[in-house]
Amino acid sequence: MNPVRALGAGVLALLQSIGAVTVFALETLYAAVRPPFFGGQLLQQLFRLGFLSLPVVGLTALFTGAALALNIYTGGSRFNAESFVPNIVSLGIVRELGPVIAALMVSGRVSSGIAAEIGAMRATEQIDALHTLATDPMRYLIVPRVIAGVIVLPLLVIVANLIGILGGFAVSVQTLDFDPSVYIKNTIDILERWDVLSGLIKAAVFGFLLTLMGCYHGYNAEGGAQGVGQAATNAVVSAAVLIFAANFLLTSLFV
Amino acid sequence: MKIAWKDVTVRFGPQIVLDHFSLEAHEGRSLVIIGGSGAGKSVTIKTALGLIKPGSGKVEIDGRAVKHNREDDPGVAQVGMLFQSGALFDSLPVWKNVAFRLLHAEHMNADEARERAMEALDQVDLDRDTADKRPNSLSGGMLKRAALARAIVGRPKILFFDEPTTGLDPVTADVINKLIRRQVKHFNATAVSITHDMASMRTIADDVAMIKEGAVLWRGPLSNVESCENPEVCRFVRGESDDA
Numbered sequence: 001m002n003p004v005r006a007l008g009a010g011v012l013a014l015l016q017s018i019g020a021v022t023v024f025a026l027e028t029l030y031a032a033v034r035p036p037f038f039g040g041q042l043l044q045q046l047f048r049l050g051f052l053s054l055p056v057v058g059l060t061a062l063f064t065g066a067a068l069a070l071n072i073y074t075g076g077s078r079f080n081a082e083s084f085v086p087n088i089v090s091l092g093i094v095r096e097l098g099p100v101i102a103a104l105m106v107s108g109r110v111s112s113g114i115a116a117e118i119g120a121m122r123a124t125e126q127i128d129a130l131h132t133l134a135t136d137p138m139r140y141l142i143v144p145r146v147i148a149g150v151i152v153l154p155l156l157v158i159v160a161n162l163i164g165i166l167g168g169f170a171v172s173v174q175t176l177d178f179d180p181s182v183y184i185k186n187t188i189d190i191l192e193r194w195d196v197l198s199g200l201i202k203a204a205v206f207g208f209l210l211t212l213m214g215c216y217h218g219y220n221a222e223g224g225a226q227g228v229g230q231a232a233t234n235a236v237v238s239a240a241v242l243i244f245a246a247n248f249l250l251t252s253l254f255v
Numbered sequence: 256m257k258i259a260w261k262d263v264t265v266r267f268g269p270q271i272v273l274d275h276f277s278l279e280a281h282e283g284r285s286l287v288i289i290g291g292s293g294a295g296k297s298v299t300i301k302t303a304l305g306l307i308k309p310g311s312g313k314v315e316i317d318g319r320a321v322k323h324n325r326e327d328d329p330g331v332a333q334v335g336m337l338f339q340s341g342a343l344f345d346s347l348p349v350w351k352n353v354a355f356r357l358l359h360a361e362h363m364n365a366d367e368a369r370e371r372a373m374e375a376l377d378q379v380d381l382d383r384d385t386a387d388k389r390p391n392s393l394s395g396g397m398l399k400r401a402a403l404a405r406a407i408v409g410r411p412k413i414l415f416f417d418e419p420t421t422g423l424d425p426v427t428a429d430v431i432n433k434l435i436r437r438q439v440k441h442f443n444a445t446a447v448s449i450t451h452d453m454a455s456m457r458t459i460a461d462d463v464a465m466i467k468e469g470a471v472l473w474r475g476p477l478s479n480v481e482s483c484e485n486p487e488v489c490r491f492v493r494g495e496s497d498d499a
Contacts, residue, residue: 126342
């Protein structure tokens, strides 16, 4: 194929995808504010997306906080600024790493799971069956998952922030000889309300994006088992890309 | 209730699946649609269910046009559908699958819905102890019965069956065919089935239509199918290929 034509075709395909996802997002938001509401489905998704993601988010945050403390200490020692470790660790985790790392870990687990589940339902005509049973698949399947994502990500990020800061604290006190009470005081003093709030707003946006991508790719899966597998992969990749893009936009807005 | 496909055309990209397709399913009668693979049989049913929107033409039920993906359309409440694979929801026990419409669309309370589900299971000769099992623990025949129970629990006026006996052994297939015939007569429903199984056709049909390349090749009562008014229909029903 002519390279210019190939490039054009790629750009058109990308624009078509962006349009389709935007329409899907708007349909989801519209369905979310109109009854009937499936509260039982929402509770189930809150448990599956939230509670069951705690271990992976907690572990990731612990190691991230520990590694961050070591790196900040190493860099800070070049400028006799080692004492700023607790300040930078807490700011970095609360404003940036907590939301982003938690969202990425949850997207790997949740986006792919949602895409596979809904894609399998599509392949086995269960979504068609919902229509014939007078039930809107958007309201029954999609809306509860997306709302659950928006609710649980901020809660998971709160946990990630605490565990991440704890990871930094543990390394700093045990390995870098920081005074525990000084470390804790510096951690708390540097944080402002907006630091925490901006991180939680990011988390809610990331939660929307990662669940939306899982739902979109699953709902539009085609081609049997291979299509379902492809949908799961596409969900994780697109969720990750959107999380990074949204993070940049939101960080620009919040500084 | 009468179903009428009026000059319906459906395309998937450049491929024409239904080509100015017109057919009627008369009230209280069981129409079986036969035809080769890719002839357009499943698409025919899906246009009547509102799952596929025709590019042109329309499908009417009792004179009212079928709307695309409108779950709140009153007509949807009159319909029961048995999908080829059953399409039961894996995450729900059998009784909640059967009572799904009652619970979520009709907002019936759980006790009453469960009792209605049990009655439907009785009607399809499924043991009540399957009610709390998951679909993935059922045999093929039990799965089809459970799916049939879900189709009839709402006391429908219209029933659709998509390849109801595919994948079943001959004995189980005969059981399903007789259950379908019994339920259609019990509800005096208008039924539309698609099948490759000629034994199934002979059991459940009042009328037969053969589709070829997206259009009706022949239609008539079951009694006329084997009289070979159309040689192609005759060969299809007898399972005879064109090869000499």
